[in-house]
Amino acid sequence: MSQEPVMIFIDDIEVEADPDVTIIRAADAAGIYIPRLCFHPDLPPGGHCRLCTVTVNGRPQSACTFPVSDGLFIENNTDELNAYRRDIVEMLFVEGNHHCPACEASGNCELQAMAYRLGLVAPTMPYLRRPRELDASHKDVYIDRDRCILCNRCVRASEEIDGKYVFGLQGRGIHQRIAVDGEHGLADTDMTVTDRAAEICPTGCLTVKRQGWTTPVGQRPYDLHPIGTDIEERRSTA
Amino acid sequence: MHEILTEITVGSGDIESLDLLMELGEVIKDTSQCGLGQTAADPILTTLKNLPGLYEARLASDDFVPAFSIDEALAEACAITGQKPHGKGSRR
Numbered sequence: 001m002s003q004e005p006v007m008i009f010i011d012d013i014e015v016e017a018d019p020d021v022t023i024i025r026a027a028d029a030a031g032i033y034i035p036r037l038c039f040h041p042d043l044p045p046g047g048h049c050r051l052c053t054v055t056v057n058g059r060p061q062s063a064c065t066f067p068v069s070d071g072l073f074i075e076n077n078t079d080e081l082n083a084y085r086r087d088i089v090e091m092l093f094v095e096g097n098h099h100c101p102a103c104e105a106s107g108n109c110e111l112q113a114m115a116y117r118l119g120l121v122a123p124t125m126p127y128l129r130r131p132r133e134l135d136a137s138h139k140d141v142y143i144d145r146d147r148c149i150l151c152n153r154c155v156r157a158s159e160e161i162d163g164k165y166v167f168g169l170q171g172r173g174i175h176q177r178i179a180v181d182g183e184h185g186l187a188d189t190d191m192t193v194t195d196r197a198a199e200i201c202p203t204g205c206l207t208v209k210r211q212g213w214t215t216p217v218g219q220r221p222y223d224l225h226p227i228g229t230d231i232e233e234r235r236s237t238a
Numbered sequence: 239m240h241e242i243l244t245e246i247t248v249g250s251g252d253i254e255s256l257d258l259l260m261e262l263g264e265v266i267k268d269t270s271q272c273g274l275g276q277t278a279a280d281p282i283l284t285t286l287k288n289l290p291g292l293y294e295a296r297l298a299s300d301d302f303v304p305a306f307s308i309d310e311a312l313a314e315a316c317a318i319t320g321q322k323p324h325g326k327g328s329r330r
Contacts (some may be wrong), residue, residue, distance in 0.1 A: 050269040060268045087265045125258065126241055 006070040010054075011077050023063035023074060024052055031235025033228035034076050035085050035118065037092075037110055037202055038151035039064040043160060046152045051085050051114070086118045094125045095174075096132065097146040098203070104212030105204030107220025111149055112203075113227035132177065137185035140193035140209055148178050148205040157197040166191045178205070239263065239282065250298050260286055 005016045008023070010032050017026035022045060027034050038049035045064040052063040055075045063076070075081065092098075092111060100106050132145035155167040155178075166189045170179035182188025191197070198208055217223065242259050245251040263279035263286075270276045286293060312323055 047271055050271070053269045062271065084265050084269055087261065088269065091262075091265075125262075128241075 006068055008068050008070075008072040008074060010074045017068045019068065019070075021068060023054065023056070023061075023066050023068055023072070026068050027063065027076070028231050029234075031232055032076065033231045034063045035082075035114060035228065036064060037114060037149060038153060040153055040157075040200060042196075043153060043156045043200075046156060048150065048152050049088070051088055053081065053084060055081070082118060085114075086120050089115050089118060089120055090123050090125055092149045093120075093123045094127045095130075096148060097127075097129075099146075103147065103204040104207055105147075105201075107215070107217065107223050109204060109222070110202035110227060113222040116222070117226045117228065128174070130174070135180065135185045137187035138189075138191060139187070141186060141191060141198050142207055142209060143178060143180070143186060144205055144207065145177055146205075147203045149203055150176055150178070151202055153200045153202060154178065154197040154206050157200045158191075158195065161196040164190055164195065164197075166195070166197060239266075239279070243282065246293060246296050249296055251296065252298055253294075256286065256290075256293055256297070 003019045006019045008015050008017055008026060010023075010027055010030070013030070013032065015026055015030040015032070017029070021029075024034050024036060024039055024045075025041075028041070034052045034054060036049065036052040038046045039052060045062075047062045047065040050062060053060050054063045055061070055078075056066055057073050063074075089111065093115070098111065100109070100112055103109065106112060132148070134145065135143040150169065152169065155169060158164050158166040166181055166186075168179045168181065170177050180186050180189050180191075193208055198206060201207070239259060239262050242251065242255045242262075246255060246259075259282060263283040266279045267276055267283065270278070308323075316322055
């Protein structure tokens with residue numbers, strides 16, 4: 001079915017978009033970066049992290065779930081929205097225990113890179129210090145819930161790509177945790193190291209064992225370019 | 239937010255915790271997905287706006303209340319060495 005493209009405005013830039021995509025995909029295609037953590041191009045949108053919140057015709061909406069339609073007026077890169085995003089990232093930091101300097105994902109962590117991009121130097125909010133369990137039962141993959149930001153990516157990847165339903169979310173609100181479909185932890189599930197879910201974690205929560213620190217500092221993905229640069233380059237070269 | 243509010247009600251909050259409370263409330267209100275989240279912060283935000291006196295009356299009076307007395311902690315060392323602390327952090 002061929003449909004006419006629609007025109008939307010993101011930060012006063014006119015963007016042509018397919019009518020059946022969401023705002024974040026239209027912006028990505030046009031080379032405009034909307035900060036995000038839970039969104040992944042290979043997965044259905046979740047709308048969990050709230051980082052991609054933009055204003056659509058003046059109302060806050062999550063760009064990963066909102067479908068485009070003709071003439072939408074979208075604000076993305078404003079001081080107010082970026083301040084919200086910084087606060088959200090800060091809350092994620094103080095809610096968990098993100099020990100960046102000792103973490104295998106450092107330099108390849110979307111949460112860390114997002115904090116740098118948004119200018120979050122050090123958290124000022126009080127740390128919650130809630131107990132979160134580590135699951136190292138599996139021979140190839142471990143879960144460190146201290147580093148989980150509840151983006152739901154592993155849940156969706158396991159369902160949609162691996163077809164396994166290994167992960168799920170358990171509990172509500174501040175007590176929510178990643179749960180696994182196995183009585184004695186991850187080892188009891190049919191998770192394998194080749195699963196997409198094993199590498200889709202934006203932080204160091206779900207990590208493949210024996211692969212840490214193989215990339216030298218300085219060559220890690222976010223060492224040289226802030227997160228989102230790859231998308232923004234599409235615009236400058238287009 | 240609950241922790242900050244607890245801090246204020248027991249009388250150990252400072253003026254900055256009010257600002258943080260307000261800021262967090264606005265973030266939650268504007269970025270929430272559903273009506274529950276969009277209104278969850280309202281009780282605190284509206285009382286902060288309309289009845290600020292109730293909050294301010296419970297704030298700690300001093301800007302900064304140290305958790306321990308540096309002079310008491312150093313008293314023994316001072317007595318042994320016969321020296322008094324000096325420098326930036328000293329209160330003398």
